[in-house]
Amino acid sequence: MTFAQAVRAPQARRVQHRLHRQAVPHHRGASRPSAAARARGASWEIRSFLVASGVIVSCFLLVLLYLAQATAVSAAGYEAQRLAAQRDELRRQNSLLMIESARLDSPARVETEAQRLGLVRAATIGVVVPEAVAATR
Amino acid sequence: MTATISHTRLRVLFAFFAVASLLLSGRLAYWQTVGRAELLSRATDQVHSDLVVAAQRGVIRDRTGAILATTVELRSLYAIPGLMTDKGGNNIRSTVAAALAPILSEKAEVLRAAFDSGAEWLFVRRRLPEETATKIAALHLPGLGFEMEPKRLYPNGAVGAQVLGFVNDDGLGQYGVEGRYATELSGTPGRLVVARDPANRELALGLRTAVPAKNGDDLSLTIDLAVQNAAERELAAVVEREKATGGAIVVLDPKDGAVLAMASSPTYDPARVGSADAEALRNRAISWTYEPGSTMKAITVAAALDKGVITPTTSYQDVGYAVIGGRKLCNALCKVYGPTTITQILARSQNAGAVFVASKLGASDLNSYLQAFGFGQRTGVDLSAETGGIVRPLAEWYPVDLGTISFGQGLSVTPLQLASAYAAIANGGTLYRPYVVASRRDADGEHRTAPVAVRRVISEETSRTLVTMLTATVDIGIANAASLKGYSVAGKTGTAQIPSDDGSYVDDAYISSFAGFVPAIDPKMVVVVVLERPESKLLGTVPAMNTFKAIATDALRYARVQPDRP
Numbered sequence: 001m002t003f004a005q006a007v008r009a010p011q012a013r014r015v016q017h018r019l020h021r022q023a024v025p026h027h028r029g030a031s032r033p034s035a036a037a038r039a040r041g042a043s044w045e046i047r048s049f050l051v052a053s054g055v056i057v058s059c060f061l062l063v064l065l066y067l068a069q070a071t072a073v074s075a076a077g078y079e080a081q082r083l084a085a086q087r088d089e090l091r092r093q094n095s096l097l098m099i100e101s102a103r104l105d106s107p108a109r110v111e112t113e114a115q116r117l118g119l120v121r122a123a124t125i126g127v128v129v130p131e132a133v134a135a136t137r
Numbered sequence: 138m139t140a141t142i143s144h145t146r147l148r149v150l151f152a153f154f155a156v157a158s159l160l161l162s163g164r165l166a167y168w169q170t171v172g173r174a175e176l177l178s179r180a181t182d183q184v185h186s187d188l189v190v191a192a193q194r195g196v197i198r199d200r201t202g203a204i205l206a207t208t209v210e211l212r213s214l215y216a217i218p219g220l221m222t223d224k225g226g227n228n229i230r231s232t233v234a235a236a237l238a239p240i241l242s243e244k245a246e247v248l249r250a251a252f253d254s255g256a257e258w259l260f261v262r263r264r265l266p267e268e269t270a271t272k273i274a275a276l277h278l279p280g281l282g283f284e285m286e287p288k289r290l291y292p293n294g295a296v297g298a299q300v301l302g303f304v305n306d307d308g309l310g311q312y313g314v315e316g317r318y319a320t321e322l323s324g325t326p327g328r329l330v331v332a333r334d335p336a337n338r339e340l341a342l343g344l345r346t347a348v349p350a351k352n353g354d355d356l357s358l359t360i361d362l363a364v365q366n367a368a369e370r371e372l373a374a375v376v377e378r379e380k381a382t383g384g385a386i387v388v389l390d391p392k393d394g395a396v397l398a399m400a401s402s403p404t405y406d407p408a409r410v411g412s413a414d415a416e417a418l419r420n421r422a423i424s425w426t427y428e429p430g431s432t433m434k435a436i437t438v439a440a441a442l443d444k445g446v447i448t449p450t451t452s453y454q455d456v457g458y459a460v461i462g463g464r465k466l467c468n469a470l471c472k473v474y475g476p477t478t479i480t481q482i483l484a485r486s487q488n489a490g491a492v493f494v495a496s497k498l499g500a501s502d503l504n505s506y507l508q509a510f511g512f513g514q515r516t517g518v519d520l521s522a523e524t525g526g527i528v529r530p531l532a533e534w535y536p537v538d539l540g541t542i543s544f545g546q547g548l549s550v551t552p553l554q555l556a557s558a559y560a561a562i563a564n565g566g567t568l569y570r571p572y573v574v575a576s577r578r579d580a581d582g583e584h585r586t587a588p589v590a591v592r593r594v595i596s597e598e599t600s601r602t603l604v605t606m607l608t609a610t611v612d613i614g615i616a617n618a619a620s621l622k623g624y625s626v627a628g629k630t631g632t633a634q635i636p637s638d639d640g641s642y643v644d645d646a647y648i649s650s651f652a653g654f655v656p657a658i659d660p661k662m663v664v665v666v667v668l669e670r671p672e673s674k675l676l677g678t679v680p681a682m683n684t685f686k687a688i689a690t691d692a693l694r695y696a697r698v699q700p701d702r703p
Binding site: 077078092095098100102105124125 | 203204207209210267290292293294296338339340341342362363366367369370622623694699700
């Protein structure tokens, strides 16, 4: 049903209602519904239609929204996983660098390197005692 | 004309459909009720993965924060030979093997043979060094992949190997700190149940049940890497120079029993445990016992001084030997010294003098003091595989044992026990339980180890007197080679014979040792050096003292300890 058909349909039903009412004797006021009453009836049907349409459209939009959110969450989940993997790899690299740093700082390696450079262990170490320095001043 | 179907046929048809419907309904009912769990399980298995999340093993650091042991994920290279094809589908296993061979330092034929072994999946190399893995990854060879596997790394190589222990292929700590604190270091694994897509990616909207892993505790040791390195360097050097079969060094902080260094020879590299000799795995500082020899004289004198049966100036007439229990016990080389004071007994290391002191003391008291100093029992150090040494019960002592034990024969000790006893002499008379782990850090924060004072062994006055006597032993006595310029040193040498299997002693083989502390007043460290079967034999105490000097010099400089002598 097109939108135009849908709009026309309530009017057709209204004509049938009018004929039916004419067949039944009523008091004068009732046999000829006022323009306001007719307008109210038309308005109610249009409103019903609009409400129904609104509900359908809303439901459709809600489903769309849900799907969009679900897709976004899913995509964000994949992105989070990628970032977590990246974080783990960076942590691993950091650990490897810390180990390399510790290896380079190792006293045994430093001694070997010093010997390779021709350095020798100091035979004597001069010690400056604070009290002795203070006494000279 | 209207076709008619006989009632019989209709009934048969109806019955057939009825039975079929019944069977289908029954089957449906079965799968909906009894078989529901199985179906659900199959469906769940297709999308859910239930993984054990490994806990990160704790890091071990030295007292300055330097990393001694840590765990890192390394890449293991695996191969799926069936996928080693080019775009045309041709087998290129030879090409892959040839490309890998130089990087892995392996023959291409060996790799090719592994690929052709018929295995659908195989590890080519496990836990590759990072640079090697990066080189291989850059080649983008088909049929190869990487899998992460944890590996325990020791960035200082063999330094501290026996203190640290190692982690075996099953991830279990063995020996040393790794063995003793295996539970604390390993942590508790977690669990992760998630829904996954066909690409094995975790679904954000699917089921997710996670029990996080509790990582292992980090440990900070009392070990000082610089002192440890000096101890291991000097031990390796002296063992090589003296062609000794082994040795051990212990460096203790006498104020609280903290172990600053502990070295043992032979040693091993924790990265190559598989090729290590079984003897090298043993930490001789705690699991090797020996007869201490004359270093025990200081304990005998300490007991007699504390008991009040002698003073430093008590004298006796030395005739070169002492007779006890019907046995004649001689000085070294049967030397005769004549009138001798107790201070001179230590300074000259007279066996007969030690017997004289022990006779004054008596077997019961000597035994009590040996027990009080911690001999014959484990020190309780927080390392695995400690042994307690042997001090026979008093009831099993022969009369001669009073004499032999007074100068360190007839009992066995560990280097750590001796260091602990000398620490008690150095610190004013309190025996502390040696310890290696200074603090443990978990999710709740840091938990420091409180030093444990086991008992008071001798009085402060006895301690002061004995320190003076041991200082004289270094300054003017037999241990003069241990003297240090600018620092007072107290100590005692020891030369002991090695018991043989037949109950006698091995000919011409000795264990040489030196136990001392520096500075003598307010000491910063106790150092015990023990050498097994040095080439210098009876003069083996000299290299032991030289080793003490080298370690003490390094450690005092490093700790910026001010000289206490001009």
